[in-house]
Amino acid sequence: HLLAIVNDILDLSKIKAQKIEFENIAFDPIEHFESAVESYAAKAAEENIDFNIFLDPELPTRLMGDPTKISQIIVNLVSNAIKFTSQNGEVNVVIQKVAETSGEVKVKFAVSDTGIGISAEQQKRIFEAFGQADVSTSRKYGGTGLGLSISGRLVELMGGKLSIESIVDEGSTFYFTLTLTKPEDAAKREVEDLSGLTVGILNPHIDEKYFRNKNLEAYVTYTGAKVVHYTDEELLNIKKSHSGLPDILFVDHKYRQREDEIKQFLGVDTKVVVISTGDQKRTLKRYGPLIDRILYKPVNFTKTLKALSDKEELTEAKKNILFRNLHILVAEDNAINQKLITNVLNRLGIEVSIAENGKEAVESRKGDFFDMIFMDIEMPVMGGMEATANILNYERNTHQKHIPIVALTANALSGDREKYMGAGMDGYLTKPIELSALRELLMEYFEEKTVEVPV
Structure with missing residues (x-):
């Protein structure tokens, strides 16, 4: 929690000093924003909150912009919505195309909840730094109020405005609209024709x-x-x-x-x-x-x-197919993702050990035997690519049997698979992990360790 506050203060300092830099890269809005929001599913389920997301299928396959910054804003709004919504409430994320020309798409982002709401007076200062609705809110729910200030400034710097509609005891909606450029390879999203279904x-x-x-x-x-x-x-x-x-x-x-x-x-x-x-x-x-x-x-x-x-x-x-005597090391720094991945692996009968970063993963590989390593790409202290290189060097220098390393990433960008394979990784999974893709990958390596049990 302290680290999150420090990071918020650093972000705000960069914005005030006008040292914040924005990327302008091509990305798939549905793939990217689905992954960003998915990590809050477990938290919402814990609180018995009905968590829904609508990503407009009419959005093109590619847009230009800074997907990381936009995700940071959405994640902050979702985190707040879950925090301020009581059990049996609802949190809804809507990302929708509102207009399109030959070169641009106007996209509306909205996060609504059935939480405590914010009074008209409090709404006037909600986007100020340290501007939580009131002191009792900060004491009860935690946080500094920096997240909304940062989000508001980031939206402004990308050409939009973060707005709020709220009624006390009924809930709030935070929303903003951005105009994003379409790259040349942008296309209408094609899916299998299921008109007979x-x-x-x-x-x-x-x-x-x-x-x-x-x-x-x-x-x-x-x-x-x-x-x-x-x-x-x-x-x-x-x-x-x-x-x-x-x-x-x-x-x-x-x-x-x-x-x-x-x-x-x-x-x-x-x-x-x-x-x-x-x-x-x-x-x-x-x-x-x-x-x-x-x-x-x-x-x-x-x-x-x-x-x-x-x-x-x-x-x-x-079909209840389980894997016997499998031990997988998961290198992942996000606590919610750790829980999600552990749950899906445990569901398949697999023992799981966690490494918080790449450095811990390297040390774990040296000290224990695993059947496979799942390696997140973006981690503090040491990233997944560097950790993979260190593990491969260790295996070569000590003549150890190679343990398959599978890349975990929230971004499914063109060329990523080739990049990770070129770095010595053996497989590739996108987050959130789909059970079918995971099972297919495990069957490639460990089919002889499967057992079908009665459901």
Whole structure:
């Protein structure tokens, strides 16, 4: 926490001294911002906050700008929203194209919550340094209020304005708009044509029929698939008649807490995708044979496409394949990412050790044996590329057996794979790690160590 405060003060000092530098590089907005926001899924689930993200599929495949600075702003707003929202509340992230010309795209970024809200008087000073709403807020929730000041200045320096709409005890929305240049290779986002597919979305009550799962509906519609909303009663009637069922049915576990209720909706004769949070994995295991896939919140464009189009993955939840006697070292400095990666590896039966940075990873490699190393690229003290070089030198100099090293990165940029392989790494995974990609990579190296167990 102290380090975060120091970094905020340094950032603010750079801005005031006009020494802040902005990149102008090409990036995929959906890939980049999905990864940035995903790391807060575990925190939201812990607080029982419904965490949603909408990234407009109409955004081009490439935009020019400083994705790291924009992500810093979004992450700060998301962090605040979760901090100031009580249990059973909502946090929504919306990143949407509002206008487009031949050379530019205007993009609106908004983070809203159902938290404590901010009074009109407090809104006047909320973007000032150390300008938290009041002293009691700082005492109860922690923080300095520097994050919003930094975010506001960064938005201004990129040609926008950070604004707020808020009602006390109802919630807040922070938003800004940036005009970003389109590079020559920018294109409309192409996806598999699923126009022959009917996708059902189950809603618990008729009055909520068209209000929930708007993001999911937008993603599905973009593929050309037909979306049909069902109330509980409608689906049960169709189930009894054994006709008219959709090809895929999405069921939100949040509204299905009773076991008998869950089973009656999962036991339909179609492919069932359950939307849930990471902390419900153990509960959902009980229904393994009834579920074709689990889609973990926040539901985003990439996850939805996988749920719709990856036919093999639709049966993955029915196969419980574990790995025996595997020990993986994960070099990752972010505590939330550590937890997410550990959870997904543990789910596959794998023992995990954590290194906080590249230097610790090198020392761990020298002192213990691992079957594989997952290496984050961006880490303090020593980065992933340097750590990999040190490990390879150690293995060569001591004639040790080579342990496969897999790069972990939040950015899936063109040429990255070749760069990491050229540095001596053996594989490449993007964060957040998809279970199917992870399992495929592990099967390449350790298929002989797998065992299929009853679900």
